[in-house]
Amino acid sequence: MTWNRIRWQHIGSQLLFAANIFALVLFIAGSKAIVPAWLQVVGRMHPLALHFPIVLLLLGSLLLFVQLREPEASRWKTQFTSWLLLAGALSTAVTVIMGLLLAREEGYTDGNIQWHKWGGMAVLWAASSLYWLRSYPKPWLPKTGALATAALLLATGHFGANITHGNNFVLAPVTPHNTAVPLEKALVYEHLVKPVLEEKCMNCHNAGKAKGGLSMELPQQLLAGGKSGKLFIPGNPAISLMMERLHLPAEDKKHMPPAGKPQLTEEEVALLYYWIKGGADFKTQVASLPARDSLRLLAAARLQPAASKEPVYDFSPADDKLVRQLNNNYRVVYPIALHAAPLVANWYNKDKFNITSVRELLPVKEQLIEMHLQKMPVQDADLVVLSQFKQLRVLNLSFSNITGQTLATLTKLPHLQSLSLSGTPVTLQQLTSLKSAPALQEVYVWNTSLSHADVKQAQKMLRQVTVVEGFTNDKGEQLKLNQPTLPNAASVFRNSIQLKLQHPVKGVEIRYTIDGSAPDSLHSPVFKDSLLITGNTTVRAIACKQGWYASDPIQLQLVKTTYAPDSITLVTQPEGAYFASGGSTLTDGQKGGMDYKNGKWLGYTKNALEAIVWFPQPVPLKSVTIGSLRNVGSFIFLPQQIEVWGGTSPQQLKLLKKIIPPAGKKDDPVTVMDIDCAFPVTQVSYMKIIMTPAILPSWHPGKGKHAWLFTDELLFN
Structure with a gap:
């Protein structure tokens, strides 16, 4: 055993000496040495191998400081330490050789790479010396070597991290950053553009690792570009290489940043786009940009995060029972968040609206912070009623019947911040009557009688208010149409329904399909006045017009219910704020729809939904379809189980159908779906429907808890 141990140690020592010589030759020769391609493949494994010698060397160095009293244990420790140090030194040699081969590739320039190479060689020499001197009679020498090796490992690793992740990667979390730059003193490049490049681009494009010959650390390097040419054309982002690479598909090998690296957010891409569009100047001050300039708005959002803090409300919540009573088919009142005090009110169906429906909300006037009355026939005289809701922050009167004559009445609202008057005939004089509104921050006036000059004049007079005019296509750019709209919002019908589609832009052509195919602007049929629907139908439609890009498709699910029950009783009550209109919601x-907060869903989590359905006369049913919502990110899953019971009396119900919907998956998209429960034709007067909430799976952040169950409509056929 002694002979074998000595022999292997001798062989290992010789290999270590040879590896040192080979590494030294590669280090001196640099890029002048010619190596076969397969060695370049070995070089690219450097990041994979570098962790092994670090662990081995640190562990071996630590054992040099350990003293054992037991002679046998001490001999075992000495032998084990020798093997660790030999393995660490040999693996260090292999890693250094790999690194020297990798450094020959393009993209690595002077700077950190040179320090990293010197550091790697120093670690190799220190590790080799530590092994050869491990048994030196004076123990202070190997111990000192161990400390020196550890220090060199840290320094070399630091330079390696700078190459891979950018300068100061290791110490960046504890390095002070001047993030609190006042907006009036901020520079567009220095405080907005450069931080994005440092975080998302300079890992691969820095002085030590200039991939593609491109470094982004200095303005002159950005202007010089790389091997593929200029990085950007000032004033023309559309033909700039930077924007082209950012917008390539993620799977494209030229997409930047590469797949697996942190990607730029939409806001960051927009920031670079508007910087280039504005001339890509490196000295422009944010304060010199116009107030409504896109780049200035982005700067304000990034440099003034305090403005986005959640507001604090000093009033108590309204009674839950009262809020529920205020909801009906044409008006929805709901809290801005679960268990929150502030309330929001939305109105639907202008044919059913009158100012009385606003007065009915006066009992909760201390909690109402938003009113959305767009497209409702609100009159000038009605603003006196609205002025009584002193907690209002947002008021939407777009496309209402107001003319602006009593607009000054709204200055009595002490907290009003946002007012929308779009689509009304308000004049400049009427608009400027709002200058005494104490908290007003923004007014929307697009599609009004105000000219562009009027809006500019209003902006001068309302200094603290942003007057939003909307988009003016003064450069003739080709724009994208918005989607067609559906005037008759009901998607459930009895026998038939006349579908109507419309679009606010004159001259728009609506094309549609009902066979499941995607509509196009050439071959799909043109939608006329209306379309008769007699069965379950999926309608897909787009808006088209010459000189415009076609809209995104809108998809409508129209479903038929043959029988209407006389009543539905909820045995178990909805939970949280998701009570909608009680049993009639079904x-x-x-x-x-997709928004589970819109007051049209019943929500359950701890209790199962149990509903009793009664038909005045027995009906021959063969299916019940249940509308459900899935949104795994919001803890909303399909029911764990559905049971449909039916019979001619409450005492003679039998199980007609039991369904277990598929379990939720991590990547399931947000979707609304109809769960069809079919069974043999049965004469029923009474039905009982039970839906059990699922349990959140192990991969979900709320694992083990009850998921939310949401349902909106029952169809009886």
Whole structure:
């Protein structure tokens, strides 16, 4: 055993000496040495191998400081330390050789790479010396070597991290950053553009690792570009290489940043776009930009995060029972968040609206902070009623019947911050009557009788208010149409329905399909006045017009219910704020849509939904379809189980159908779906429907807790 141990140690020592010589030759020769391609492949494994010698060397160095009293244990420790130091030194040699091969590739320039190479060689020499001197009679020498090796490992690793992740990567979290730059003193490049490049781009494009010959650390380097040419054309982002690479598909090998690296957010891409569009100047001050300039608005959002803090409300919440009573088919009142005191009110169906429906909310006037009355026939005289809601922050009167004659009445609202008057005939004189509104911050006036000059004049007179005019296409750019709209919002019908589609832009052509295919602007049929629907139908439609890009498609699910029950009783009550209109929510003919906070969904989490359905006369049923919502990020899953019971009396119910919907998956998209429960034709007068909430799976942040169950409509066929 002694002979074998000595022999292997001798062989290992010889290999270590040879590896030192080979590494030294590669280090001196640099890029002048010619190596085969397969060695370049070995070089690219450097990041994979570098962690092994670090662990081995540190552990071996630590054992040099450990003293054992037991002679046998001490001999074992000495032998084990020798093997660790030999393995650490040999693996260091391999790692250094790999690194020297990798450094020959393009993109690594002078700077950190040279210090990293010197550091790697120093670690190799220190590790080799530590092994050869491990048994030196004076123990202070190997111990000193161990400390020196550890120090060199830290320094070399620091330079390696700078190459891979950019300068000062290791110490960046504890390095002071001048983030609190006042907006009036901020520079567009220095305080907005450069931080984005440092975080998302300079890992690969720095002085030590200039991939593609491109470094981004200095303005002159940005202007010089790389091997692929200029990085950007000042004033023309559309043909700039930077923007082109950012917008390539993520799977494209030229997409930047590469797949697996942190990607730029939409806001960061917009920031670079507007900087280039504005001339890509390196000395422009944010304060010199116009107030409504896109780049200035982005700067304000990034440099003034305090403005986005959640507001604090000093009033108590309204009674839950009262809020529920204020909800009906044409008006929804709901809290801005679960268990929050502030309330929001939305109105629907202008044919059913009158100012009385606003007065009815006076009992909660101390909690109402938003009113959305757009497209409602609100009159000038009605503003006196609105002025009584002193807690209002947001008031939307777009496309209402107001003329602006009594607009000054709204100055009595002490907290009003946002007012929308779009689509009304308000004049400049009427608009400027709002200058005494104490808290007003923004007014929307697009599509009004105000000219562009009027808006500019109003902006001068309302100094603390942002007057939003909307988009003016003075450069003739080709724009994208918005989607067609659906005037008759009901998506559930009995026998048939006349579908109507419309678009606010004159001259728009609406094309549609009902066969599941995607509509196009050439071959799909043109939508006329209306379309008769007699069965379950999926309508897809787009808006088209010459000189405009076609809109995104809108998809409508129209579903038929043959029988309408006389009543639905909820045995178990909805939970939280998701009570909608109680049992009538399940047969009101309105689908809830994707927004589970819109007051059209019943929500359950701890208790199962149990509903009793009664038909005045027995009906021959063969299916019940249940509308449900899935949004795994918001803890909303499909029911764990659905049971449909039916019979001619409450005492003679039998199980007609039991369904277990598929379990939720991590990547399930947000979707609204109809769960069809089909069974043999049965004469029923009474039905009981039970839906059990799921349990959140192990991969979910709320694992083990009850998921939310949301339902909006029952269809009986």
